[in-house]
Amino acid sequence: MHMADALLSPAVGIAMDAVAVAAIGYSAAKVKKDELSDKKIPLIGVAGAMVFAGQMINFTIPGTGSSGHIGGGILLAGLLGGFPAFLAITAVLIIQCLFFADGGLLALGCNIFNMGVIPCLLVYPLLFKPLISKNLGAKRLSIASIIAVIVGLEVGAFAVVLETTASGITELPFGTFSGLMLPIHLAIGSIEGVVTAGVLCFVYKMRPEIISSATGGQRLTGVPVKKPLIALVCLTLVVGGALSIFASSNPDGLEWAMGKTSAEELEADNAVANGAAAVQDSTAFLPDYALASDPENPVGTTVSGLVGAGITFALAAAAGLGISAVKKRKKASVSA
Amino acid sequence: MSSITAKAGELRALETLSGKNTAIHRLAPGVKIAATLAFIVVCASFGRYEFFRLVPYLFFPFIMMALAELPYRLLLTRTLIALPFCLFAGLANVFYDRAAAFSVYGIAVSFGTLSLLTILLKTYLCVMAALLLAATTPFVEITASLRRAHLPTAFVMIFETTYRYTGVLLEEVHSMTTAYRLRSGTKKALDMRHMGSFLGQLVLRGFDRAERVHAAQRCRGYSLRRIPPPRRKLRLSDAAYLAAVCIPAALLRFVALY
Known part of the structure; x- marks a missing residue:
């Protein structure tokens, strides 16, 4: 599900990078508020490394003969809580991008949003936690894991489709692209959900305090939500706005998306474009x-x-x- | 399962390369990060059919690899990892965008093919830019510049520990999978029903290990809130590098050579 730079327009990429930076800042502030942060930070780091190492393990999917590996957003959130898990996933994504050519630097924002913000900061607190809040036990933990992983992956896959379509680099129609991505990720999600449930249940059996402390002290108090939220919206608008002016001088990006729907190309009637064209002609x-x-x-x-x-x-x-x-x-x- | 040792080797290979001492390695890390980001944004901003205009950007990876004395083959094989998803998205263009763009000696080349080529070239350029950054900048310098850029300390710490523990845990996973394979006969991969306890064990082992390491570090006076290393003064070479990357990249964006 890693997006690449080549499929993104700068406008979409940088706007999503801004969202990711805001999410990192906010989550780091939340983690710092935690009294035990000094002791907890190495644990968060090692959890990120575990997801990474865990992805290397191939397992056979019964009845298919093919093999799969785990993703990790909900698994980490179940072990650490939403905000620390988000930071760990972000670290993993940056390392994958820099050292393993998996996903791009410009696309980091998109990847952090699709695989970090969605499972850890949206699906985990809104779906996973309510599901296990009463009568925490192996059965509930399993059901919650499977549902949360599937929902997280489906929403993430849909975000990939939206971001790619808004960038307008690929010709795949929106419907076909969603039609391909969503069922594939439903299958991946159900497998990953079962494995995540297995891991969380095992840890719960051996050390129940890890799971219950992760779901415990994560109430939204202490850090103001409003300020970062306003800053985030402003930043996105400014970056998105400024870049879409640039993008509109090229036959790609937003204009392409608009051109597709209205079935006619908009004229690139803009000073920068005309100037550039003149320079281009003369040189x-x-x-x-x-x-x-x-x-x-x-x-x-x-x-x-x-x-x-x-x-x-x-x-x-x-x-x-x-x-x-x-x-x-x-x-x-x-x-x- | 040999892929696990291969992955650990890959991580180490880039770290070794970043320890070299060439003109590129000596540049300020912040300058390298800025130039890389600028290069990627400019490359990504090209339209779907502008394959030919992207070709001159190949100067950047080629010259950088030569100046930094990096092995061509290693970086090339690593960029191949990024191709499958882009190839899938690009191949769709071939089927959906069939109008002929031009013909070479009677062989028509469609717009779809042209956009596929553009996507592949863009992928190569962007991935190479990121890999070149990692292969010429030691990890400690990357995190130091993140600190100087005022990214939250907690996040930089997590980033650092994740990177450090990745190597450690890859070895742990390798020994666990080897043991599993020896116990289970000729199995090449784990049974899915064993994944829960297998990964669960890894989680518990990892946590225990991290706690032990951290306690040992604390005993020796280690603190998480380390003061960032002093800002290195920008040299003329840093400014020259930034200009040498950004100015041609920007010029080529607006001016077509051919």
């Missing part, structure tokens, strides 16, 4: 090689494009190889 060094008869062709000058791209690629590769060769020679002469 292009292979200007009139277009084969296409359609002047509106977004590919533009095809032969010049192909030749130019080919030359550029060769130059880039040569630059890299050249620098490497010079460096090697220098090193050889130093050691000799």
Whole structure:
């Protein structure tokens, strides 16, 4: 479910990054308020690492022969509580992005929202906790885990569809995309739900205090909700607004989404775009090689494009190889 | 299950690379983070069919890999991990967007194909930018710059411990899965009914270990609220690097070369 930079427009990506930063700030303030935070922080860190390590374990799904692995939002929330779990998941997502090329830096905000905010800060307090608030026991814990994991994954998958469609990089129609994503994640969710239930029940049997303390001291007191919420809304509006102006000068992003629904392209009637086009016209060094008869062709000058791209690629590769060769020679002469 | 050791190896490989001493490694981490983010945003802002205009951006990863003396193959194979999801989304374009964009010697290339290529190139560029950052900046410097950027201490601490414990727990999982495999004959993966207790054991072991480590650290005077390392003065090379990445990236965004 990791989103990649290549499928996102900057407007969507940066707006979601702003949301993620606000959520991190708020959750960190909540964790800090906890008296035991100094002792708890290593536990939160190790829990994040556990999700990571847990994802490496393949297990066979009965009757299918295929194998699956766990995700972890609800599992962590069940062990630590919503806010600490959110911070742990965020840390895992950043590490996956930086060190394992899983998800992108621009897409981090989206991924943190889909896999962190939704399960830990929305599904956990609104669904999981009420479900286990009365008569906490293995049976209730199992039912709550399965339902919460499925709901969390489905909402997350739907968020992926929304973010991708709003970015307008892929041609997949909204309906088809949802039709593919939701059933797949329903299947994944039910498997992951069963495994999550298994883990939480095991921990509850061995150390019931871990689960009950996670669900205990997490009341929304101490930290003001209003201020961060207002700041978050303002930040999103400013960032989204500023970037959509930029986005509208390109035939992608929001305009594409609008163009799809109204079945006509909006004119890019904006000073930045016109200025850029003028500069582009005057500086292009292979200007009139277009084969296409359609002047509106977004590919533009095809032969010049192909030749130019080919030359550029060769130059880039040569630059890299050249620098490497010079460096090697220098090193050889130093050691000799 | 060998993938577990492979993953731990991957984590260590990047950490080893980030300890090198080249001109790129010596740059201020904050500058590298800023340049990487700017590069990714510019790449992501290109339209669906602007494949050719994205090609010049390949200069960045190629030159960076050479200057930082990084192994081409390692980074290339790592970027392949990011491709499947993008390939799936991109392939949809091939089926939905069939109008011919242009033809090369009679072979028509559709808009869908062009947008698929654009997505793949974008993926490569963005993923490489993030990997290059991780391979040229030691982890402690990344967290130090997060602290200086006033991200909440609690979060930076969690980020640090998660990273450190990932290596430790991957080894733990490796020994647990090896033991399971030896007990259970020729099974390649765990039975799903064993997952609950297996992962549950990992949870309890992990918590116990973290508590022990933390207690030992506290005994030796370790505190979570560490003072951030002194801000390193920006050098001319930092400014030059930032300019060398951002100015061409911005120019190429607005000016077409061909």
